[in-house]
Amino acid sequence: MSRAADYEGEEAAAELPAAAYVVLGMLRLGARSGYDIKRAVERSTRFFWTISPVQIYPSLKSLESSGLVHGRAEPRGRRPRRVYELSEEGERMLGHWLRSGESTALELRDVGMLKLFFADALEPADARSHVRALKWRSEQAIDQMRRESEPVALALTQERGERFPQLVLRIGIAVHQAVADSCAELERDLWKGDRA
Amino acid sequence: MSRAADYEGEEAAAELPAAAYVVLGMLRLGARSGYDIKRAVERSTRFFWTISPVQIYPSLKSLESSGLVHGRAEPRGRRPRRVYELSEEGERMLGHWLRSGESTALELRDVGMLKLFFADALEPADARSHVRALKWRSEQAIDQMRRESEPVALALTQERGERFPQLVLRIGIAVHQAVADSCAELERDLWKGDRA
DNA sequence: TAGGACATGTAATGCGTTACATGATTAT
DNA sequence: ATAATCATGTAACGCATTACATGTCCTA
Numbered sequence: 150m151s152r153a154a155d156y157e158g159e160e161a162a163a164e165l166p167a168a169a170y171v172v173l174g175m176l177r178l179g180a181r182s183g184y185d186i187k188r189a190v191e192r193s194t195r196f197f198w199t200i201s202p203v204q205i206y207p208s209l210k211s212l213e214s215s216g217l218v219h220g221r222a223e224p225r226g227r228r229p230r231r232v233y234e235l236s237e238e239g240e241r242m243l244g245h246w247l248r249s250g251e252s253t254a255l256e257l258r259d260v261g262m263l264k265l266f267f268a269d270a271l272e273p274a275d276a277r278s279h280v281r282a283l284k285w286r287s288e289q290a291i292d293q294m295r296r297e298s299e300p301v302a303l304a305l306t307q308e309r310g311e312r313f314p315q316l317v318l319r320i321g322i323a324v325h326q327a328v329a330d331s332c333a334e335l336e337r338d339l340w341k342g343d344r345a
Numbered sequence: 346m347s348r349a350a351d352y353e354g355e356e357a358a359a360e361l362p363a364a365a366y367v368v369l370g371m372l373r374l375g376a377r378s379g380y381d382i383k384r385a386v387e388r389s390t391r392f393f394w395t396i397s398p399v400q401i402y403p404s405l406k407s408l409e410s411s412g413l414v415h416g417r418a419e420p421r422g423r424r425p426r427r428v429y430e431l432s433e434e435g436e437r438m439l440g441h442w443l444r445s446g447e448s449t450a451l452e453l454r455d456v457g458m459l460k461l462f463f464a465d466a467l468e469p470a471d472a473r474s475h476v477r478a479l480k481w482r483s484e485q486a487i488d489q490m491r492r493e494s495e496p497v498a499l500a501l502t503q504e505r506g507e508r509f510p511q512l513v514l515r516i517g518i519a520v521h522q523a524v525a526d527s528c529a530e531l532e533r534d535l536w537k538g539d540r541a
Numbered sequence: 542t543a544g545g546a547c548a549t550g551t552a553a554t555g556c557g558t559t560a561c562a563t564g565a566t567t568a569t
Numbered sequence: 570a571t572a573a574t575c576a577t578g579t580a581a582c583g584c585a586t587t588a589c590a591t592g593t594c595c596t597a
Contacts, residue, residue, distance in 0.1 A: 166584060167456060174463035184548055196451070197458040204585065206549060228548065228593045240466070247460050247467055250475055255392075255482055258454045260363060262393040262516065264446050267370040268509040270436075271443055276509070279446055286451055311465040313472070316534075317458055320527040324453075327523035331516040338512075362556060380576055400557065402577060424565045424576065 165212075165242070168200045172208050173235060173243045176218060178311060181232040183209055192297050193314055196290065196321045209233055217242055261286065277339050284332035287325040294322055361408075361438070364396045368404050369431060369439045372414060374507060377428040379405055388497050389510055392486065392517045405429055413438055457482065473535050480528035483521040490518055 171194060175186045183205045190200055209231075212218045217239035223232045235243070261283050268276040302315040367390060371382045379401045386396055405427075408414045413435035419428045431439070457479050464472040498511040 177466060194459060194462055197453050197455045201586065230548065243463065244466055247463060248471055250457065250460050250478060253457045255486055256455055257393050259393045259452055261446065261449045262513055263390060264443050266390055266510055266513045267439065267443055269507040270373060270440055275444055282446060290451055313464040314462055316531050317462045320458065320524060323523040323527045324520055327519040328516060331519045335512050397558065426576065
């Protein structure tokens with residue numbers, strides 16, 4: 150029940166929330182349970198799109214009740230567990246969403262950058278430490294992508310011929326490298342500026 | 346009234362939503378009316394943090410009722426208009442938020458990248474056109490930053506000595522340049538891959 | 542036998558968007 | 570006269586987060 154009604158519609162023409170497409174997409178990439186999806190998100194899309202576990206399970210239910218996924222119980226011992234697979238309609242829905250991208254408005258949300266934008270209100274030392282923090286954060290991100298995401302993406306390429314997870318990862322790394330480099334440069338400039 | 350109560354609290358210790366800090370920050374940078382803030386956001390923070398006009402006016406009211414900003418009516422002819430300025434408490438609140446950044450989780454949301462992540466579900470031609478769209482989008486963003494944001498940021502530096510708007514803009518341009526470059530590279534690789 | 546990973550939820554709250562609405566001033 | 574810009578809102582809705590809750594299985 151819950152929100153199922155929102156998703157239902159004669160021809161499944163209604164738009165779904167982004168989280169639902171993440172779920173559909175992850176099922177398509179081989180995830181079977183809600184937990185699988187949660188882990189996959191943590192290791193891949195997290196860097197440019199997060200969804201929390203709390204969204205995944207209700208979403209799966211809704212998608213099932215509107216026929217976009219098929220689910221069946223598959224308990225492990227006495228522990229309940231439900232596995233899902235994409236229906237043909239689900240596949241179509243996902244494909245439609247992917248192709249409808251022309252209008253995708255540029256969207257990039259980052260509180261860290263927002264804070265830096267207003268950093269003239271801070272003492273120079275605090276501002277510099279904020280820049281360092283941003284740099285560190287991006288370096289950490291690159292590190293994690295290499296350690297956690299890259300192996301998964303590589304496996305997807307080799308085992309299933311899915312190339313894009315790997316390619317998007319490359320963009321993610323490049324973006325964070327750009328942030329890290331810019332921050333390093335800023336740090337130098339700020340240091341000079343404050344000495345002069 | 347509306348949400349004023351949410352913001353109130355004995356010592357203004359409660360956290361504000363991010364939108365409120367944008368408002369405070371923009372007032373600090375010289376914006377006076379809600380409309381000023383709206384324009385400032387469109388020309389600057391928009392690239393990494395958007396807030397809509399609908400958030401600005403209620404936010405100003407709430408901030409006023411909790412003493413973080415002072416407002417007074419200043420109509421232009423018969424057209425109503427209200428101007429605001431940061432109070433000392435508001436200044437402190439902003440500063441506190443800016444300094445509390447240690448825990449800022451990495452956050453970057455982009456539907457375009459999300460779609461690209463799942464683009465193996467598309468025909469190669471569609472996938473390539475999506476990559477081109479992403480590239481174009483970043484090129485446009487760079488263009489706009491140079492044309493619209495840079496002059497504003499420069500003015501802030503020269504007229505008020507505020508350096509960070511300009512510096513953050515540099516990061517923004519670098520990020521989009523990285524995306525554009527990555528996409529160009531992807532395009533070539535995809536082309537090769539599909540021919541082979 | 543205790544801790545960590547597996548597995549799945551509910552309830553409350555509120556932020557943010559979408560759609561709608563209104564009217565004054567200035568420039569063409 | 571008409572359009573664009575200035576200026577400020579209201580109402581409804583729903584996604585998404587936070588906090589909380591529960592229990593199983595496996596491994597050291």
